[in-house]
Amino acid sequence: xxxxxxxxxxxxxxxxxxxxxxxxxxxxxxxxxxxxxxxxxxxxxxxxxxxxxxxxxxxxxxxxxxxxxxxxxxxxxxxxxxxxxxxxxxxxxxxxxxxxxxxxxxxxxxxxxxxxxxxxxxxxxxxxxxxxxxxxxxxxxxxxxxxxxxxxxxxxxxxxxxxxxxxxxxxxxxxxxxxxxxxxxxxxxxxxxxxxxxxxxxxxxxxxxxxxxxxxxxxxxxxxxxxxxxxxxxxxxxxxxxxxxxxxxxxxxxxxxxxxxxxxxxxxxxxxxxxxxxxxxxxxxxxxxxxxxxxxxxxxxxxxxxxxxxxxxxxxxxxxxxxxxxxxxxxxxxxxxxxxxxxxx
Amino acid sequence: xxxxxxxxxxxxxxxxxxxxxxxxxxxxxxxxxxxxxxxxxxxxxxxxxxxxxxxxxxxxxxxxxxxxxxxxxxxxxxxxxxxxxxxxxxxxxxxxxxxxxxxxxxxxxxxxxxxxxxxxxxxxxxxxxxxxxxxxxxxxxxxxxxxxxxxxxxxxxxxxxxxxxxxxxxxxxxxxxxxxxxxxxxxxxxxxxxxxxxxxxxxxxxxxxxxxxxxxxxxxxxxxxxxxxxxxxxxxxxxxxxxxxxxxxxxxxxxxxxxxxxxxxxxxxxxxxxxxxxxxxxxxxxxxxxxxxxxxxxxxxxxxxxxxxxxxxxxxxxxxxxxxxxxxxxxxxxxxxxxxxxxxx
DNA sequence: GAAAATTAGACAATCGATTGCGTTAATTGC
DNA sequence: GCAATTAACGCAATCGATTGTCTAATTTTC
Numbered sequence: 038x039x040x041x042x043x044x045x046x047x048x049x050x051x052x053x054x055x056x057x058x059x060x061x062x063x064x065x066x067x068x069x070x071x072x073x074x075x076x077x078x079x080x081x082x083x084x085x086x087x088x089x090x091x092x093x094x095x096x097x098x099x100x101x102x103x104x105x106x107x108x109x110x111x112x113x114x115x116x117x118x119x120x121x122x123x124x125x126x127x128x129x130x131x132x133x134x135x136x137x138x139x140x141x142x143x144x145x146x147x148x149x150x151x152x153x154x155x156x157x158x159x160x161x162x163x164x165x166x167x168x169x170x171x172x173x174x175x176x177x178x179x180x181x182x183x184x185x186x187x188x189x190x191x192x193x194x195x196x197x198x199x200x201x202x203x204x205x206x207x208x209x210x211x212x213x214x215x216x217x218x219x220x221x222x223x224x225x226x227x228x229x230x231x232x233x234x235x236x237x238x239x240x241x242x243x244x245x246x247x248x249x250x251x252x253x254x255x256x257x258x259x260x261x262x263x264x265x266x267x268x269x270x271x272x273x274x275x276x277x278x279x280x281x282x283x284x285x286x287x288x289x290x291x292x293x294x295x296x297x298x299x300x301x302x303x304x305x306x307x308x309x310x311x312x313x314x315x316x317x318x319x320x321x322x323x324x325x326x327x328x329x330x331x332x333x334x335x336x337x338x339x340x341x342x343x344x345x346x347x348x349x350x351x352x353x354x355x356x357x358x359x360x361x362x363x364x365x366x367x368x369x370x371x372x373x374x375x376x377x378x379x380x381x382x
Numbered sequence: 383x384x385x386x387x388x389x390x391x392x393x394x395x396x397x398x399x400x401x402x403x404x405x406x407x408x409x410x411x412x413x414x415x416x417x418x419x420x421x422x423x424x425x426x427x428x429x430x431x432x433x434x435x436x437x438x439x440x441x442x443x444x445x446x447x448x449x450x451x452x453x454x455x456x457x458x459x460x461x462x463x464x465x466x467x468x469x470x471x472x473x474x475x476x477x478x479x480x481x482x483x484x485x486x487x488x489x490x491x492x493x494x495x496x497x498x499x500x501x502x503x504x505x506x507x508x509x510x511x512x513x514x515x516x517x518x519x520x521x522x523x524x525x526x527x528x529x530x531x532x533x534x535x536x537x538x539x540x541x542x543x544x545x546x547x548x549x550x551x552x553x554x555x556x557x558x559x560x561x562x563x564x565x566x567x568x569x570x571x572x573x574x575x576x577x578x579x580x581x582x583x584x585x586x587x588x589x590x591x592x593x594x595x596x597x598x599x600x601x602x603x604x605x606x607x608x609x610x611x612x613x614x615x616x617x618x619x620x621x622x623x624x625x626x627x628x629x630x631x632x633x634x635x636x637x638x639x640x641x642x643x644x645x646x647x648x649x650x651x652x653x654x655x656x657x658x659x660x661x662x663x664x665x666x667x668x669x670x671x672x673x674x675x676x677x678x679x680x681x682x683x684x685x686x687x688x689x690x691x692x693x694x695x696x697x698x699x700x701x702x703x704x705x706x707x708x709x710x711x712x713x714x715x716x717x718x719x720x721x722x723x724x725x726x727x
Numbered sequence: 728g729a730a731a732a733t734t735a736g737a738c739a740a741t742c743g744a745t746t747g748c749g750t751t752a753a754t755t756g757c
Numbered sequence: 758g759c760a761a762t763t764a765a766c767g768c769a770a771t772c773g774a775t776t777g778t779c780t781a782a783t784t785t786t787c
Contacts, residue, residue, distance in 0.1 A: 041526050042444065045773055056737045061774060071735060086522070091500045092446060093773035096437040096742050099387065103480070103501075111469060112683075117462035124456060124483050128494065133501060135448070136481050138469050149473065155436045156448075156478060177431070181386050295670060322670045325640060338457075390743055401767045406744060414765060438743035441772045732785065738778085745771080755762065 044087050053081055064089070095157065103133045104348055105153035105161040109141045109190075114320045115337050116164070119188065122341020123162060130349055132159075141263075143168040150174040159183065160348030165190040167263060170231055184351035186344045189335075190232050198347045199364040200340050204234050207333045207369040208241025211315050212287050214331070214371060216249045218379040220285030220313055224257040224276055226297070228264050228289045238289050238317065257283055264289055269296030277304060277312075284312055285377075291316040291323045291332055298326055298376060313377040328375035336367050343367070389432050398426055409434070440502065448478045449693055450498035450506040454486045454535075459665045460682050461509070464533065467686020468507060475694055477504075486608075488513040495519040504528065505693030510535040512608065515576055529696035531689045534680075535577050543692045544709040545685050549579050552678045552714040553586025556660050557632050559676070559716060561594045563724040565630030565658055569602040569621055571642070573609050573634045583634050583662065602628055609634055614641030622649060622657075629657055630722075636661040636668045639675050643721060658722040673720030681712050688712070 046060040053060070055078070063070045063078035070078075081087075095101035104127055108116050120136065127134050135156055137149035146166050153161055154177050161178055163185065172192045178185045185197040215223050225242045228235030239258070246253050259276070261268040269292060276283055288294035294316030298308055306312055308328055316323055319334035343365055391405040398405070400423070408415045408423035415423075426432075440446035449472055453461050465481065472479050480501055482494035491511050498506055499522050506523055508530065517537045523530045530542040560568050570587045573580030584603070591598050604621070606613040614637060621628055633639035639661030643653055651657055653673050661668055664679035688710055 043526065043773090047773075057774080058738075058776075059736055061776085062736085065775095069735060074735080088496070088500050088522070090441070090502060090773050092437050092441040092502050093742090094775070096435070096441050096744095097773080097775050099742065101437060110466065111456075112459070112462040112466040114457070114459075117457040120481070121455065121457040121483065124481060125485075128482060128490075128497070131497075133480050133482070133497060135478050136465070136469060137473060137478070138466065140470070145473075151433070152473070152476075152478060155433050157435060157437050177433070181388065299670075321665075321667050325644075325667045325670045327672050388743090392743075402744080403746075403768080404766055406746085407766085410745095416765060419765080435743050438772090439745075441774095442743080442745050444772065728787105730786085732783100734783070735781090737780075740777090741775080743772105747770090748768085750767075751765090753762100753764075756760090757758100 043090065044085050045090065046087070049078065049081055049085065049087055052085070053077060099157070100159055100352075101157045102131060103135050103156065103158050104345065105156070105158035106134050106136045107146065107149050107153060107161060107163040108136070108138050109164060109166045111136065111138050115189075115318055115335055118337035119164070119341040119344075122338035122343075123345050124341075125338075126342040126345035126349075130345075132345070132349070139166045141166045141168060147174040150177075154178065154183075159352050160186065162186045162188060162344045162348065164188050165192065165232065167229055167232070184348050186347045188340055188344050190234055193233070194362070196359055196361060197363070198344075198351075198359065199362050200343050200347065200367070201233070201364065202335055202340070202367050202369045204237035205241040205244075207317070207371070208238040208287065209245045210241075210371050211317070211331075211333055212242045212245035213249065214373065215285040215287060215313055215315060215377060216245065216251065218285075218309070218313055218377055220283075221251065222254070222257065222281065222283045223251070223285040223287060224259070224283035226264065226269065226272060226286065226288040226290075226293045227258055227260040229262065230260060235289055242287050261289075261293070264293050266292050266296040269293030270300045273297045273300040274304070277301070277306065282312075286312060286314050288314065288316045291318045291320040291330060294330055294332065294376075295320075295322050295326045298328070298330060309375065309377050309379050313379060315377045319372055323372075324374070326376075331374045331377035332372050334370045334372050336369075340367060388435065389430055390435065391432070394423065394426055394430065394432055397430070398422060444502070445504055445697075446502045447476060448480050448501065448503050449690065450501065450503035451479050451481045452484065452491065452494050452498060452506060452508040453481070454484050454509060454511045456481065456483050460534075460663055460680055463682035464509070464686040464689075467683035467688075468690050469686075470683075471687040471690035471694075475690075477690070477694070484511045486512045492519040495522075499523060499528075504697050505531065507531045507533055507689045507693065509533050510537065510577065512574055512577070529693050531692045533685055533689050535579055538578065539707070541704055541706055542708070543689075543696075543704065544707055545688050545692065545712070546578070546709065547680055547685070547712050547714045549582035550586040550589075552662070552716070553583035553632065554590045555586075555716050556662070556676075556678055557587045557590035558594065559718065560630040560632060560658055560660060560722060561590065561596065563630075563654065563658055563722055565628075566596065567599070567602065567626070567628045568596070568630040568632055569604070569628035571609065571614065571617060571631065571633040571635075571638045572603055572605040574607065575605060580634055587632050606634075606638070609638050611637050611641040614638030615645045618642045618645040619649070622646070622651065627657075631657060631659050633659065633661045636663045636665040636675060636677055639677065639721075640667050640671045643671055643673070643675065654720065654722050654724050658724060660722050664717055668717075669719070671721075676719045676722035677717050679715045679717050681714075685712060 139146035323330040484491035668675040
């Protein structure tokens with residue numbers, strides 16, 4: 038059974054004895070069509086249940102009102118909030134969003150980028166996967182002057198737009214906070230170092246230690262592949278079994294931080310007295326775990342909205358691709374909860 | 383600055399001295415094109431970086447390989463996992479997904495449905511909003527023989543596909559479990575009763591009570607608008623301040639269940655000894671809260687995959703719209719954790 | 728009152744891929 | 758050896774909306 042064919046402006050034109058061009062212009066309130074005609078056309082369109090075919094319009098204009106979104110995994114708190122922000126800002130302006138996830142597999146990311154390109158998105162918003170080191174699959178967009186916005190996990194050098202948080206400062210502040218709470222040996226759960234977010238967080242951590250006259254002990258820095266709960270548990274155990282265990286842990290995400298808390302509790306270690314813990318992201322679980330996890334909050338929704346605005350700004354103003362990376366850095370917020378509060382202030 | 387125009391099959395045709403139709407067929411391995419020509423065309427396409435214009439193909443075929451997804455909020459654990467499942471199954475078959483969220487506002491849902499329709503999606507997957515009572519905005523799809531799949535929150539009577547869990551049985555089992563654990567006065571946090579999911583959960587709760595010879599006390603059933611943490615807290619306080627408080631609560635979602643646990647603890651009520659609690663959804667927070675929350679797990683990802691399969695099955699086999707609601711009911715799984723475990727079995 | 732200007736709308740090309748049908752040329756059949 | 762197939766490819770219409778250009782009718786101008 039085939040799809041029924043739809044009612045088009047040609048059908049309307051025939052019915053009203055106007056030309057298709059007049060119908061098209063009338064529906065768009067073009068100035069060269071009389072008010073009377075516009076009223077007639079719109080009324081008939083309404084009655085007949087006419088709906089424009091966006092595919093046709095997009096093809097003709099060589100421009101779809103669709104924004105491509107390429108992420109690693111949709112079902113992660115930060116990502117889903119990001120997408121939510123993107124969608125809200127987009128739909129407000131009449132744009133649709135086409136979503137693709139790579140599941141952190143590089144090959145999928147390349148395939149998805151192609152698919153989004155083929156769909157002629159008017160712009161693309163992407164957050165890089167764990168495996169991604171080359172970004173050649175985004176060059177096709179730039180070549181066609183289609184704006185690319187990288188968000189959160191961004192490449193080092195790509196002449197385009199970027200929306201990030203200040204990972205360095207956030208990490209610096211989080212670590213400083215632990216130091217202020219009396220921690221002397223602070224461990225760090227780091228993520229893959231080819232990704233800016235984890236690299237910057239580590240840098241902030243190291244610099245905070247140095248600035249406060251604390252030694253940087255490489256044995257306290259554990260770099261994980263995926264920052265999963267399992268890795269968090271294993272690393273916590275490993276750290277605590279050494280002769281000189283840490284008295285604080287700055288984790289690159291909440292998943293490992295919560296995992297650390299649960300593991301420490303299981304081991305009978307007091308939090309925050311013996312080991313203070315701080316995470317990153319402000320996932321829902323962070324406020325539920327006991328003791329509640331101190332963390333760094335991402336303005337995920339706003340980041341998404343900003344990404345959309347970047348795309349629209351480029352598209353509507355017909356700007357050229359920026360000659361340099363045009364970067365928006367958003368502020369983070371340190372949320373201090375029980376897992377790191379040793380002193381009453 | 384305009385978008386550059388792209389390299390098309392016409393450009394390829396000119397370059398290779400073939401007709402556009404031959405190019406088109408060669409790229410699709412059409413049998414009437416010689417292997418030699420196919421090789422030549424594909425090689426040149428690759429070299430020139432040719433990319434098909436999906437808009438053009440879709441317009442011509444009156445069929446886009448795009449599935450529309452209409453949900454209430456993207457950034458909710460269940461929904462984002464659902465979408466993830468939809469996307470995985472879709473991309474595997476070369477389909478894209480266009481996402482729109484209503485934020486639980488009926489007007490948005492109608493607008494989004496229109497937008498997805500205008501984009502000529504080949505099918506639509508929808509979960510109804512809290513406010514939604516009429517579903518006329520989905521009729522346009524059926525009229526055009528575009529498959530509609532309702533998932534989780536589904537309308538009562540719509541001749542189309544449906545993917546749900548067995549809310550009744552899940553609720554029945556959850557309540558029975560509480561009874562088995564010795565609860566005699568079980569409260570229920572119910573959701574809006576015009577939605578199937580909450581109506582069925584309530585029914586399952588009521589029937590389990592009846593079947594076990596317990597009285598159904600309307601004062602123990604609290605119907606909430608949005609099942610938010612705030613409502614959960616307020617309702618818990620209200621319940622516990624009565625002269626005859628409950629000794630168990632079956633909550634329609636995890637948000638209110640966790641909220642109940644936190645509130646009970648704040649009030650000094652022992653869980654599960656004085657009040658046992660069980661939730662619904664298996665959100666990440668449920669395993670983190672203390673005591674860990676017993677709950678009902680949704681197979682969210684699988685539901686998403688199944689939705690996509692339903693669409694593809696309809697599209698690929700060119701089936702007609704089902705004459706009756708064609709319903710897939712998935713099994714749930716009762717996860718028993720500390721919040722409801724009174725007896726050692 | 729005739730030329731100029733404005734108004735209202737029609738014509739036809741265009742976007743890029745697809746496909747039914749037609750046309751050669753090569754191959755097969757008897 | 759000639760008709761009948763088959764193979765390989767071209768022609769041109771089509772999907773539905775958009776838009777530059779053109780035309781006819783009406784209004785304005787001096």
